[in-house]
Amino acid sequence: MTVLISKKPEHETIYLRVKEMILFGEVVPGQPVTIHGLADLIGTGVTPAREAIRRLTAEGALVTLENRRIAVPAMTTRRLQQIELVRLTVEPELAEAAVAYVSQNDINELERLDSLVDDAIKGGDIRGYLEANYRFHFHLYHLADAGILRRIAESLWLRVGPSLRVVCGRYGTANLVDHHRAAIQALRQGDAQKTREAMTQDIRQGMGFIQQTATD
Amino acid sequence: MTVLISKKPEHETIYLRVKEMILFGEVVPGQPVTIHGLADLIGTGVTPAREAIRRLTAEGALVTLENRRIAVPAMTTRRLQQIELVRLTVEPELAEAAVAYVSQNDINELERLDSLVDDAIKGGDIRGYLEANYRFHFHLYHLADAGILRRIAESLWLRVGPSLRVVCGRYGTANLVDHHRAAIQALRQGDAQKTREAMTQDIRQGMGFIQQTATD
DNA sequence: TGCTCGATAATTTGATCAAAAGTGCCGTGA
DNA sequence: TCACGGCACTTTTGATCAAATTATCGAGCA
Structure with a gap:
C-alpha cells in the first residue's frame, strides 16, 4: 500500500x-x-x-x-582558509565545465533562481536566500560531468551553511552581493573563462563575508 | 572481560x-x-x-x-582528471603547511618510511609499497594543522587505491619513481616552496602511472 | 535454442531490545 | 559554602528479527 x-x-x-x-x-x-x-x-x-x-x-x-x-562544528579562520582554497579550485572548474552542457532551459532556470536570490535579499529572508543561492550554484554544477568535484563542493557548502546563517543574522541580507548576473551572461556567451572568473569572484565575496564569524 | x-x-x-x-x-x-x-x-x-x-x-x-x-568504483579518465586537480591543490598545500611543524624526529620517521617504500619497490611487494607510500605522505600531512584538507586528501587516496593496485600488478613495481628524497631534503632545509614542488612532482608522477588503468 | 514467468534464495532495510557509557542532579558531610 | 559520591536519566551501541526488495535459477513454452 x-x-x-x-x-x-x-x-x-x-x-x-x-x-x-x-x-x-x-x-x-x-x-x-x-x-x-x-x-x-x-x-x-x-x-x-x-x-x-x-x-x-x-x-x-x-x-x-x-x-x-x-x-555542528564551529567555524575558525583556519578552517575557513582551507575551505576557501578548495572552493576556489573546485567550483570555478565546475562552472567552466558546465559551459559545454548548458542549454537555454538551464539559462532560464538560473535566471529564475537568481531572481529568487534577489527577492530574498530585498526581503531580508535569510533562509530563502541560502536556499536560492545553493540551488543556483548547484544547478550549474550539476551540468558539469564531474561528480567527484561536485561532491567535494557539497561537502564544503555543508561546512559553511551554519556560519553563513549566523553572519546573515548578525548583519542582515542588505550587504549581500553576488556575481550571478555576470556568470549568467558569460554562460549565454559560451565564454568559459568569463564564467570561471565570475564564479571565482562570487566565492571570494561570500567567503570574505563569512570571515566575520570565525572565532580564534 | x-x-x-x-x-x-x-x-x-x-x-x-x-x-x-x-x-x-x-x-x-x-x-x-x-x-x-x-x-x-x-x-x-x-x-x-x-x-x-x-x-x-x-x-x-x-x-x-x-x-x-x-x-568499489572503477576508474575512468574523467574521474582521474577530477582527482588530480584536487590532489594538486590540496596535497602540496598540506606539505607546505607541514614545513613549519616538522621536527627532527619527523624527518627520521619520513626517511624510515621512504626506505620501506624503496625496499618494497625492489622486492616487488605491491601491498608493502602502497602501505609505506601512504604512511609517508600522511605522516607529513598530519603535521600540517589542516584537518579539512587532510580528509579531502584521504578521500581521494581511497579512490585511487584499487586502481593503483591494478596498475602495479600489471606493470610491476620496477617502474615506480617518487620524489620523496627531494621532499625530505626540502623539509630539512625548511624550504616550503621546494617541499611543495617535490610533492607536486610526486603526485603528477603517480597520477600519470594510474592513467594506464582508466577505462573509457 | 531462446524466451518469459515464477519460485526460491540472498540481501537490504528498519524496528526493537538489552547492555554499556555518559550526564547531571541532589543530598550528605566536612 | 563546597567537595564528593551515589543515583536516576539520557544516549549510544550492537544484536536480532521481520518485512521488503532484488537476484538467481529452473521449468515451461514457442
Missing part, C-alpha cells in the same frame, strides 16, 4: 532532510545532534537516523566530540 | 579495517561489498557494518549501484 511514497530508503530521507537543515541555516554551530532526536524529528526508528548521522559526519557536516556526542 | 580491547566502537574498527583494505589494494575495482560479508569478516553484527559502509560511501570509497548493491 501507499504506492506513491518515495522509493528512497528512510536513511536517505533523513540524510537529505538534515542536509538541507544544515545548508539552509536551520541549525546553529555548536548545536548538539542526537540520534533519537533525529529519529523523532522524522518519526522513524533510530537505525536509519544513525546511518544518516554517520554519512553527515563522514562529509564533515557534523563532528563527533571527545565523548560520543555529535554536534 | 577483555578489558584490554580498544575503546573504539565496533563500527570504527570495521571502517578502519575496510579503509586499509581499499587503500592498500586488497580489493578490486568493481568488487561487490555486502553488509553481511563485512560483518562476517570482522565477526560482528550487521549494524556496525552498515554504519561503516555508509561512511565509506559518503567518502566516495564505495558507490551504491542503481539497485541497492555496494561496490
